[in-house]
Amino acid sequence: MTLDELRGLDGAKLRYALMDLAKEVPDAIALGRGDPDLDTPAHVVEAAKRALAEPLQPLQPVAGMPALREAIARRARGDHGVSVGPEQVLVTTGGQEGLFLVMSALLDPGDEILVPDPRYTSYDQAIEHAGGVSVTVPTQPEEAFDLKAAAIEPLITPKTKALLLVTPSNPTGGIITRGEAEKIAALAQKHGFVVISDEIYGKFVWPPFEHVSIGALPGMREHTITLSGFSKAWAMTGWRVGYVIAPKDAIDGMAAIKAATTGPVANVSQAAALAAAEADDACIDAFREIYAERRAILGDGLRAMGLDYTDPRGGFFFWADSSSTGLRALELSYLLLKEASVLVFPGTGFGARWSDYLRITTLQPTEVLREAVERMTPVVRRYADEAKARS
Amino acid sequence: MALAVPLARRVAELRGSVAAPRDGGDTEVSAAAREASVTALERGETHYTDRPGIVPLRQRVAALMSERFGLTVDAGKGVVITCGVTEARFVAMQQLVPVGGTVVALSHAERVAGACIVRGAGLRAPDAAIEGDVTVYLTGDTPAEVRDPWLTQASEHGWAVVYEPGEASFHPAAVGLAEHTVTIGALGLDAGIEAWRVGYLAAPAATAGPLRDFKQALTLCTTNLSQWGALALLEEANA
Secondary structure: OOHHHHHOOOHHHHHHHHHHHHOOOOOOEEOOOOOOOOOOOHHHHHHHHHHHOOOOOOOOOOOOOHHHHHHHHHHHHHHHOOOOOHHHEEEEOHHHHHHHHHHHHHOOOOOEEEEEEOOOOHHHHHHHHHOOEEEEEEOOHHHOOOOOHHHHHHHOOOOEEEEEEEOOOOOOOOOOOHHHHHHHHHHHHHHOOEEEEEOOOOOOEOOOOOOOOHHHOOOOHHHEEEEEEOOOOOOOHHHOOEEEEOOHHHHHHHHHHHHHHOOOOOHHHHHHHHHHHHOOOHHHHHHHHHHHHHHHHHHHHHHHHOOEEOOOOEOOEEEEEOHHHOOOHHHHHHHHHHHHOEEOEEHHHHOOOOOOEEEEEOOOOHHHHHHHHHHHHHHHHHHHHHHHHHO | OOOOOOOOHHHHHHOOOOOOOOOOOOOOOOHHHHHHHHHHHHOOOOOOOOOOOOHHHHHHHHHHHHHHHOOOOOOOOOEEEEOHHHHHHHHHHHHHOOOOOEEEEOOOOHHHHHHHHHHOOEEEOOOOOOOOOOEEEEEOOOOHHHHHHHHHHHHHHOOEEEEEOOOOOOOHHHHOOHHHEEEEEEOOHHHOOHHHOOEEEEOOHHHHHHHHHHHHHHHOOOOHHHHHHHHHHHHHHHO
16 A cells, blocks of 8 residues: 555544554564553453363353342442442443444434544444444643643533543543543533543553542542443453443443344453452462553654653553654555554544644564664654755 | 433334344354464454454455455455354444435344344335335245345335345345445354454445444454454454
């Protein structure tokens, strides 16, 4: 695919086209997709092997294996600060199906949903499929891309049914602070809308910041649908297990939709997720240390090559400004793949306005990340020097 | 405690309209599938796969289409591995049927009822009066006297056909509908791995592209180790 052909794409299509292009580049280093390179913890894999050894493996209920729903409900207190029962939990085929089910269960044609800009664009596809109307809430680099109540309030209308809150944000690493969460909660209660809180990266918030679950705030249980899963925290992307926490009537409604979309989640995956949910967080703590080291390596590298960014407060990504190179992020992404054999995603994969930004992941071993930085640096500097010479 | 806003209207329609998945689990899990999945785990197959599925499984499904029906399907662009046949049905209905469109189910209408509600499509029996374009859903056990007149109409009008063959040897390609048919199915039902949730969609490449995109938006990919187990079953059957 040529650069001109890529210019005609955006969102997920652009991201996947670049991943396909990267397959043609020998020894390409992938800093694109949000797939943790780390292995699923051994105790989880062993639980899966035990489940596989069962001679008879009947389908689980559509809403999820009862023991897993109970384990997620127990974890909800520690992970999200909310007290729920298993009937308020739906097990989904990854977080991705969770967001599809939430939008399908919530939105009638014409309903408005406030969504942060930039964002992972699969939300848009789910909203569009349900007939909903996305209303974008801008986030700003000078505010570390944190979602602000002041930016939300002017956009609320009588048609506003929900706000999508992604904390930490993919792609920016912005978060919701406790103070802003309280302001947003007050808006939700005053105007009668629901907050869909996607907390899939919630285990990876970097000090001094803390993860805040808006559903744990007073009066927010009936105003909150929480989305999360096992993919990121336990390095379990290929197992496809996510979950939704919501009041029972909403969970029952989503389960009715799930019966038509995919049916039950694979039973071995649910057995593996149960092992993950029931153990302590030692493996996640170890992952966090690894990601923190990588974050430092990539951050130092980007700074040294002259790409500006705001320190991500959570998650796996850097959201870096490409304008010092004089190139649009799409062109720079293309050139980095061709000239440095490094795949990064341009910002237009996450919203049309972000043509000067790159999303770069930390999801490679430290030595590979260092190699990626070494490869990228001369390319970025050369274009930056050329841009300076022209100006 | 209920959610603070009303749920979408489609939820009320769906409640009571969707058949619960059958229990399954009365067949012992194939040793080949189990061993292949354990081996896959041990070599670290715990990450996302390509969104349309692992390449060797797509190749085996394409070969299956050729062996069973004489169909030429592009394994790279025409096959999508799904989370069971449920997802295959759902994806096909969401992508082939326009909002407000009509689906004529020649048999087993309950299998696509939920997908039609989510799509906002009308579901009709084959003896109902139909006007305008339709999408035809049929299964391998649809009686020929019901099937053939509808396939003739589909051929005349260029309607899309969603076909779930099961064990049947018939395929709509036999009556000139290869380019209009999306073939769907489950993998491993007779080998005890229904709960592993592996199915497929096979279609002409131009049709399969949007199906692949929608599947990616819905679930990203199908469970990695389940795909390796299903592949082992197909390879064993082919040996």
